[in-house]
Amino acid sequence: MGARTLAVVTDNTQQSPEANGPHSATPADLPTQYTPADVEGKLYERWVERGYFEADAKSEKPPYTIVIPPPNVTGSLHLGHAFQHTLMDALTRRKRMQGYEALWLPGMDHAGIATQNKVEQQLGEEGRSRQDLGREAFVERVWRWKEEYGGKILGQMRRLGDGVDWSRERFTMDEGLSRAVQTVFKKMYDDGLIYRAERIINWCPRCLTAISDIEVEYQEDDGELVQLKYGEDGDGAGTVVVATTRAETMLGDTAVAVHPDDERYRHLIGKRIKLPLTDRTIPVVADSHVDPGFGTGCVKVTPAHDPNDFEIGRRHDLPLLTVMDERGVITAHGPFQGLDRFEARSAIVAALREQGRVLEEKRPYVHSVGHCSRCGTTIEPRLSMQWWVKVTPLAEAAGDAVRDGRVKIHPAEMSSRYFDWVDNMHDWTISRQLWWGHRIPVWYGPEGEVVCVGPDEEPPAGEGWRQDPDVLDTWFSSGLWPFSTLGWPDRTPDLEKFYATDVLVTGYDIIFFWVARMMMFGMYVMEEPPFHTIALTGLVRDEHGKKMSKSFGNVVDPLDWMDAYGSDALRFTLASGANPGTDVPIGEDWVKASRNFANKVWNATRFALMNGATVAGPLPDPAEMAATDRWILSRLNEVVAEVDGYYEDYQFAKLSDALRHFAWDEVFDWYVELSKTTFAKGGRPAEVTRRVLGEVLDVTLRLLHPVVPFVTEELWTTLTGGESVVVAGWPADSGFRDADAEREIATVQQAVTEVRRFRADQGLQPGQKVPADLDLAGTALMAHEDAIRQLLRLQPAGEGFQATASLPVAGATVSLDLSGAIDVEAERKRLTKDLAAAEKELAQTGAKLTNEAFLAKAPEHVVEKIRGRKAAAEADIARLQQQLERLG
């Protein structure tokens, strides 16, 4: 029977809501292989042109909002982005289909240090520095850079299929967002939550700026712990030995500290000793911070170059002696002046060694050293005046919002990480000595006045007034992102409609940097959490679970895989690996497998179209359907419910898995195969199956669409004639279930599989027709004889039929004429093996059922189940023994 004759469906009078008149897709419309490149770009542009992703603040529909974690303007798409974007896109696409006013808001972060470094590097290649240009020209240059090279990632997002609302794209340095920054700064300043203080901060001598604690990355570095003898033998106080890994700071020592209870040094407390290489004497102070058990129990104290020493200095009123400049060059007078800190370190140790003051060296001494997260330079603790945010009250509110359930963290186990942070947060250094960023809105007057200026206020004018030269930490503006992007501080329709956002999808690695700060600002500014749910994702790793890094050489450009296998394949693979909060390994073979799945869906739909599958008209009455139709519809509705459940739980791996198995193992491998017999026979049953097959594919494509938007769009529009699956409705569980049909088909599957196994064991060619006599009377298989014959390539038992093999399957008997001797040994082997398994099962279940304790204490349904298993094992054994006997 030709496909053309089967494709004609004309008797339906009712159109489905999506249908655009009589629909006449033909298999010719679809090539035999899915080629992503042919459709992806075209479809994306169509979606954008039609405005599907543009949200309407005036809509009556309930809102669903996700703001994108703004990628750095310097960034390009990596697998981590592709991963998170896939999840966010799937969430918003589904909600859009469900009838929500879905907004996924895109944008970028100006990424202060990163961007400034990039442009400085570019200048460097021209032999110039930012100082050569001057501040204004430099910032101008950064803007030009941003226009020219920045935002590469936005184009890449289109490749991925991100359904973002481009009309609402934002940038943290936009006029509007800058106004939000200034407004918040002013408010916090007025509330006493922002203050200026001179403290030890983390200083990057290369970037020449302060950075916050979390921007410091600690590494185990090789160092040298040297023990230095301070003081003079002849002196009254004598000598003490201190240990240090940073000998160069000794030039700035202003004390030696010992523990107050340390008997060894009690006599020294209050005395002064000579500081080597200088003409100074320094006091010995008692401070309980000192651990008497470490080293000699004596600590050199350098209040201007070490945070602990700074605290000790404060407690003992020690002078702060700065001996290095902002580039880490020694400024103290003497032979070391002008040396870089590392040169100075060896020079000073050498000089002290010459004086016999270096007692003992431990080398290598591995210890934890802080590095700038942006450039890797060793951090220099540095005394300086900076702006700070007083975080305690903000962090408390941020913690409470999660504690009292207003914000849920997924998976819940990750909450501890969040609490650890917000409950122990130190004040936040927000000023940066950079030029690219939001300038601190504070003016200093000639008389020492300090004025914080709001966005609608004029800065003080006149002689001697100048603005603070520093800019704000990038995370200050990104912390405002969930509301600044919606127009705050204005009470915009967007803000009214779309705040608070629904879910924040981001990596667990960014909880401290970003999540906690958005929570703090959201609670403080909006008095409402910025999102209802925080869905934390893991990191993308390579196929062996190893971190992707340039040094390992295992970094993959997602665009390469999208080129080779399509965006859908990449997305499906990422979604399939997305178990909440866990890292996601990905390998090229897996992407290939996802591509194969897309192609399978493609071809199954082609088959359906060739055979006249349709979505037109209402579904036939179940009473009119064959068990196969009722079975697949029952399963379909179960899958709809299952997928919905997984979405609510952000279980992307589970829902992807469930859909793949349903589509491939059930719809394609069984329903479609069974439908071939129905179509071949024609008549009303074929019509019913055409409609059911259309329904099943329609719904399955909708269910798959959020994760694999391109192939589903192409197929769905072809199948249904609908405008776009993007704006089609999300399937709802109709409640239709048919347990009898499910059991019946399970029996068919079992029987068919059993005979197939026999055929394979007998070495029969898959296509080889075998005469067979089927005795199916009184079994669930009865209605499926034709399908069973078709699937198993069995032909009617004709003249001279000889039942050389007789298989009991599912209560029925299938007799085959193998035209000669069957392979007795192969069959005996198989049966013996099955028999052993059945006997083992019988022994196990039997043992349980004779166990009094089990019978007394196990719940009834468990006991019942074991009884069932025992009966099944007994039946299997009887059947297998009978077969073995027949073999002789």
Next chain:
RNA sequence: GGGCGCAUAGCUCAGCGGUAGAGCGCCUGCCUUACAAGCAGGAUGUCACUGGUUCGAUCCCAGUUGUGCCCACCA
């Protein structure tokens, strides 16, 4: 130094009190007119180790070993 997590098939991971699962890989046979990016069949696990709780433990508890991550002011 603290805290958290993980150890299940060759690889990557689900499962987490009642018969061990998936994807990829592997073996066998097939171009069966939707698909070889496919079809059919198959093999594979002392569920890290040692105890404990339980009628019953991969699953709960304790300890051991291995491994990963986060935090911390180890001079």
